[in-house]
Amino acid sequence: MSHGTCRWCASRCWGAALMALLIVLAAGCAVAPPTSPTTPDAWVARQSTLARLTQWQADGRIGVVNGQDGWHASFQWAQQDPTYRIDIIGPLGQGRVTIQGDEREVSIQTQDGQRSTAPDPDLLLEQTLGLRLPVTGLRYWVRGLPAPGPTALLQTDAAGRLTRLEQNGWVIEYPSYAPSSVFNLDLPERIVARRMDLGVKLVIEQWTL
Missing domain, CATH: 1.20.5 (Single alpha-helices involved in coiled-coils or other helix-helix interfaces)
Known part of the structure; x- marks a missing residue:
């Protein structure tokens, strides 16, 4: 040759x-596990089990990008339906911001002790601190569930876990899950939510059930 x-x-x-x-x-x-629209039974069973998970705590990190602006912080979210408490530690030099509420009312307390109350947590958070965060939807999305209300578009994997959710103008993706000791369920480990120029990323480092 x-x-x-x-x-x-x-x-x-x-x-x-x-x-x-x-x-x-x-x-x-x-960025997401393979999806399969042909596993409705697995999703229905998983959704029913997750709906029974009404007391939990998630600890981790949050990053928010709003147009050209962005911030990141640690968070602790404790849920005991219908009440919840969210501590956001470190956003925009605020130190610790505490959000407490239920289905009727929410209050926000800042590091300096100032307290505000309103029916809508999302609007109150934006008016008080200038932070846009979908608290109402995240209560469900963080578990891998659609929120009550408008019909959601879903994609799931073969195990019935959400990989993509579209609801209320938001697109939520679930790149990874972590096993838990309750109900033999995997729970979201990373969540990415986007709406127009607003992006929210959650990394859940520990679930306490």
């Missing part, structure tokens, strides 16, 4: 190897 033929073969081999590498890299960049 001539040297020219060898170089041609080597070139083809390198090209094939490069193409294979690109395919592998592209597959590795997927």
